[in-house]
Amino acid sequence: MTKRQGRKARGVQETKRKVDYRTLRNPFPPLDAFPPDRIDAIHAAALDVLGRLGIKVLLPEARDLFESAGAQVIDEMVYFPADLIEGHVALAPKSIVIKGGVAERDITLELGSLVFQPGAGCPHATDLERGRRAGTLEDYLELTKLTHHFDALQMLPPLVEPQDVPMNLRHYETMRAQLTLSNKVPFVFSRGTPQVQQSFEMLKAFRNVTDTEFMQNPYCYTIINTNSPRQLDIPMAQGIIDFARAGQVSIITPFTLMGAMAPVTVAGALTLSHAEAMAAITLGQIANAGAPMTYGTFTSNVDMKTGAPAFGTPEQVKASLGAGQLARKLGLPWRCAAGSAANINDAQAAHETEISGWGAFLAGATVIIHSAGWLEGGLTLSYEKLITDMDMVQTFAELCVPPEADDDAIALSALAEVEPGGHFFGAIHTMERYQTAFYDPVGMDWSNIGTWEDRGSQDANTRATAIWKGILRDFVPPPIAVEKIAQLDAYIAQKTSEGGAPPES
């Protein structure tokens, strides 16, 4: 009798481990980097920056909005009374539900909830077979499929730039890909009002959402990067206003590299980032009180010898922990990031991604961006790295479920069943649970070196290549009505014939 027959004979059913990676809550208390009084000091300093030094705002409409709310505007500079900032930041909702294509793809953004995105916004893509190249629509489509495949990636990000699609038509292709290949929450670039409005139109029509429903519930999101230090450019300010007025989500993300666009200290960089984030949230709340917006930070450091950006550093971890404290001070969901400066998916890339990933996880981040596939500080998205990083992402998801702790888990019966020096492979307690007891990894190979050599001594990247190719080969998009796609295509054809939409307002 084989082992398997033995299991069957005992009436043990072959079952698959069931895991819910779609709705995660971080079970751990967030770790702090600063004493509470110093968080208060950073917050006060950020208000001082906003009041005394001001923010340069390049969009006239944004300056007008700020002025109408009581800010002082001198040329392009805007100076904010503290109560204007604090009063408006307090209007941002503390919990945001973004609707997916089906209910089980809805995500909740609030302190304590946890969602992941793979690498975003990369100009290049790379894989072992095709090498590093400028991102194409094919890459965008494939990476959207890979993102859809993994439940633990709950949002679709702007993975790579499809540089072979003209800028005035690009938003059609990226929205079409997101809607037809996935039912997860899609991303819309803030590249001017015309593209944003058309993206909203495509999304509403495809998801059968009325204007009122759209206004009441977010169905998509954008990322807003301030131009640190102390500057808000035209497309970003316009994006904040457009998304706020449409009731859609802005994830605010000052990108503050310590020593370059921000002070060389963690506390200084966070002061700047906090000031910029609060100014951006204030703009959205002036445009539409109660508009869904998240707090966010992306603070790491540069190599002071060369000025090169670095990720996965201890300073980035400390900045993430401090940013979490500031987010909790405001009570807002917030965005943090993993990242790597490595040029290929080697041990460095994995170490940096893990260090920054743990920093974001332990900081209690709501959205962890760039958590899989991001190389070269964001210049390239790696297919293989997307696969190998998923074991980190899914480990975080697994850690959201505490271990079983009842008397049956303590297993006195099993301990009594096995003799000293024996083993538990055949114990009843084991047989009842062995199929579902442990995490089943994506890319880890646990075979011993003999077996591993017999199978061709494949490193993690070689195995990952077979894995992503298999996912793409077997990919089945979520069920979507054919007429919806036809409708979308007709819209895109019509708008294309009219010249598309410029990537600016």
Added chain:
Amino acid sequence: MTKRQGRKARGVQETKRKVDYRTLRNPFPPLDAFPPDRIDAIHAAALDVLGRLGIKVLLPEARDLFESAGAQVIDEMVYFPADLIEGHVALAPKSIVIKGGVAERDITLELGSLVFQPGAGCPHATDLERGRRAGTLEDYLELTKLTHHFDALQMLPPLVEPQDVPMNLRHYETMRAQLTLSNKVPFVFSRGTPQVQQSFEMLKAFRNVTDTEFMQNPYCYTIINTNSPRQLDIPMAQGIIDFARAGQVSIITPFTLMGAMAPVTVAGALTLSHAEAMAAITLGQIANAGAPMTYGTFTSNVDMKTGAPAFGTPEQVKASLGAGQLARKLGLPWRCAAGSAANINDAQAAHETEISGWGAFLAGATVIIHSAGWLEGGLTLSYEKLITDMDMVQTFAELCVPPEADDDAIALSALAEVEPGGHFFGAIHTMERYQTAFYDPVGMDWSNIGTWEDRGSQDANTRATAIWKGILRDFVPPPIAVEKIAQLDAYIAQKTSEGGAPPES
């Protein structure tokens, strides 16, 4: 004027970042896996295991000691009253100072302190140039030098087995290497009383320590692995007794792989591990009340499809967190581990090491073993991995220092100095701090892809090869009196001529 001249002209001194990686304290509150009442339940279940199921003890002297203290002995089985266990575990010191060769190499083991060891006990060594091979004395010497080089590795472990040295002479070579190449705390294998006693003799003579001083202060340590489940073999039991009587440190480490040598559940494996650890500590305390011993665990899971050990799994993280709770219940310093099942130092190896490393760090472990270089679940120590993992170890060390939080760190002056959209590279605040602001990595390469390609597109392992070769090339042992080495060599020559010492009692 170049940038450097500019710095000099401003009177900024070229200074090096100073970091103290020798005396670390973990600043974060440990994370819990179980509610407190379930930790009590695991502790109670472990006492039940010890009382009702018993432990098989192969060494007659150990059974006699247990019996003399009130345990019931039937054949080789020992059954423990709960108060015998709890009473003796309470005798173990809660803080242990192990003396190094100089005062700044002393280490403190207590809850809250943090020390690291590289990979230990590997039969094989590997590096890119010489490939994977059975460990040799040359490997042992080289790896001892690499361990000595890094301050963040505060203890010397049994790195690889020098298999080219006969077992009856091996302890001479390993002790000689540890004493002459380093002044860090050395390891002594528990391979029978004769080898242990000779190792103590070598150590005392070399460090000028009297018998009384040696008895009062530990100067070395051993690792005690129980033979899970519920078994204590002869060399391990003898080691506990020998080390306890000599006042030297035993680090107790049940090795309980869930599903194999332990129940398939985290709670069940911890129950077994906790029972075995308490029994082992009890033996040492019976032999010598107050003897320095640490708690410990090494609990991960196997791949239930193949039985292969796995490391860096979510289950290992949960087990580490739970073990920390049990250690804190006893109040004892404790040993945990990082680890990887990968066969080469690729992304898998780094991910697994990071996941298990963070698990141990967040669990509040006192000693984190196998934190650098450990491959194949401990079958091989990799020179390159020892280097690349050091950036993880040193990151943990860096995280022990909170970020500066005073007003000067908040940097309002710098924020005022830099215009919107400008940069902080030349700010006075940056110039004053740029040389010491950030962690300086061991093996990370942050250059952009063009520079990286110009330098030969070296992956992390290729760079690590140059790094470890450079460390060995430039290695200078700590200052040690020549006559001490001559004395030691004379001792070894004499003992060798007498046939060495058998690796058993």
